[in-house]
Amino acid sequence: MKAHDGLYIDGAWRPAGSADAIEVVNPADEQVIARVPAGSASDVDSAVRAARAALPAWAATPPAERAARLAALRDVLAARKDEIAETVTAELGSPLPFSQAVHAAVPIAVAGSYADLAAAHPFEEKVGNSTVLHEPIGVVGAITPWNYPLHQIVAKVAPALAAGCAIVLKPAEDTPLTAQLFAEAVHEAGVPAGVFNLVTGLGPVAGQALAEHPGVDLVSFTGSTAVGRRIGAVAGAAVKKVALELGGKSANVILPSADLARAVNVGVANVMSNSGQTCSAWTRMLVHRDRYAEAVDLAATAAAKYGDRIGPLVSARQRDRVRGYIEKGVAEGARLVAGGPEAPRERGWFVSPTVFADVTPDMTIAQEEIFGPVLSILRYEDEDDALRIANGTVYGLAGAVWAAEEAEAVAFARRMDTGQVDINGGRFNPLAPFGGYKQSGVGRELGAHGLAEYLQTKSLQF
Numbered sequence: 001m002k003a004h005d006g007l008y009i010d011g012a013w014r015p016a017g018s019a020d021a022i023e024v025v026n027p028a029d030e031q032v033i034a035r036v037p038a039g040s041a042s043d044v045d046s047a048v049r050a051a052r053a054a055l056p057a058w059a060a061t062p063p064a065e066r067a068a069r070l071a072a073l074r075d076v077l078a079a080r081k082d083e084i085a086e087t088v089t090a091e092l093g094s095p096l097p098f099s100q101a102v103h104a105a106v107p108i109a110v111a112g113s114y115a116d117l118a119a120a121h122p123f124e125e126k127v128g129n130s131t132v133l134h135e136p137i138g139v140v141g142a143i144t145p146w147n148y149p150l151h152q153i154v155a156k157v158a159p160a161l162a163a164g165c166a167i168v169l170k171p172a173e174d175t176p177l178t179a180q181l182f183a184e185a186v187h188e189a190g191v192p193a194g195v196f197n198l199v200t201g202l203g204p205v206a207g208q209a210l211a212e213h214p215g216v217d218l219v220s221f222t223g224s225t226a227v228g229r230r231i232g233a234v235a236g237a238a239v240k241k242v243a244l245e246l247g248g249k250s251a252n253v254i255l256p257s258a259d260l261a262r263a264v265n266v267g268v269a270n271v272m273s274n275s276g277q278t279c280s281a282w283t284r285m286l287v288h289r290d291r292y293a294e295a296v297d298l299a300a301t302a303a304a305k306y307g308d309r310i311g312p313l314v315s316a317r318q319r320d321r322v323r324g325y326i327e328k329g330v331a332e333g334a335r336l337v338a339g340g341p342e343a344p345r346e347r348g349w350f351v352s353p354t355v356f357a358d359v360t361p362d363m364t365i366a367q368e369e370i371f372g373p374v375l376s377i378l379r380y381e382d383e384d385d386a387l388r389i390a391n392g393t394v395y396g397l398a399g400a401v402w403a404a405e406e407a408e409a410v411a412f413a414r415r416m417d418t419g420q421v422d423i424n425g426g427r428f429n430p431l432a433p434f435g436g437y438k439q440s441g442v443g444r445e446l447g448a449h450g451l452a453e454y455l456q457t458k459s460l461q462f
Contacts, residue, residue: 003034008183010050011193027093027312039201041209047197048215051166054194059164067118072189074111093311107154118162136164138217141210146172147277163454243443248397251390252282258402268302276373280398303338306353319349322372329365396437
């Protein structure tokens with residue numbers, strides 16, 4: 001697997017400040033496939049300085065030209081989509097068809113959407129006797145996770161570029177090869193030197209240095225709520241803006257009138273997608289008591305079909321964490337109807353598709369984010385009880401509602417404390433804002449709302 005032995009700073013690949021390296025391991029066979037530099041605080045400082053130097057010219061670049069660079073970036077990514085998919089499969093473990101359909105295709109669409117938005121967005125507007133200017137916030141420190149390595153990069157870098165910001169990216173240490181490929185694409189697309197910079201490294205070293213750096217105006221982070229709290233505290237001390245997309249424990253509410261078989265099958269597929277490593281996954285299925293037994297049987301049957309269709313988890317650490325949650329679910333009295341903690345294969349960091357029945361809202365597996373292929377099925381008495389359970393966690397990222405009539409589902413969804421709700425299996429929309437309530441984060445990604453995170457306003461009165 002091709003890997004750069006340097007960091008992308010100021011338009012070129014440069015040696016890191018130390019010889020420390022990160023091993024990249026294929027989760028399916030546990031083999032080391034590459035090594036990349038472990039950037040230091042001094043490397044981060046060099047990248048931030050390059051971004052600050054490039055910022056004035058890029059911020060002054062007409063939006064139409066920024067849109068052209070984003071369109072070129074989209075085209076480069078599209079031309080390299082097969083390489084993207086193969087790279088994600090190698091370092092994340094995602095099955096190749098899923099890498100092609102999601103990990104490669106979605107970021108290309110998102111990049112294209114920001115090319116269009118950069119060209120059409122009203123960066124100036126009249127408000128009474130004022131002209132309101134929407135200006136780039138400055139240098140962005142982007143810290144991205146491993147579960148959707150390219151999508152999460154594009155969801156931050158593309159709107160920042162559209163806004164006129166300069167960026168320093170610190171990708172997850174588990175999936176740095178995709179980030180390096182993205183840096184190559186940025187270079188090929190003709191983005192000026194210093195506008196985008198890449199420092200691979202460890203979170204407690206490079207990530208912390210980026211969040212703390214006084215030359216960074218906005219920290220955009222996707223990852224765990226625990227790390228998000230630390231970043232928020234660091235940024236708050238410096239009075240700098242944060243955008244945080246954090247954990248989730250999303251509820252899939254199946255109302256009594258719903259097509260139960262379809263709702264359950266789609267719900268199981270949602271949880272097993274990306275081996276359950278999705279922050280917005282509907283990991284709690286809520287079913288009325290009268291249809292509960294049928295739903296459990298349907299879910300167990302559906303989950304069994306994914307045994308050889310999902311990939312491994314990203315690391316041994318993540319595998320052990322998920323298996324620990326499964327063991328805790330059993331210990332707290334939940335009933336296993338599919339899967340379990342036992343390793344399904346001798347090699348690779350795999351976890352069996354797992355379904356729990358008889359889960360109560362106070363159980364650990366119903367409250368904490370597991371981030372693996374684990375579904376909890378809870379029963380409810382009536383709609384008010386379902387709403388109480390759905391809203392009864394510290395998270396509020398996503399969710400789903402199913403009903404025979406769309407209006408019934410929408411009425412329930414309006415009462416949910418969550419940032420995004422799919423109605424009867426609604427499709428992903430790259431232009432719709434994505435982000436959470438409560439401890440699921442601060443700010444929004446995607447579409448015009450995602451662009452707004454990277455802008456600040458100035459009003460001129462006449």
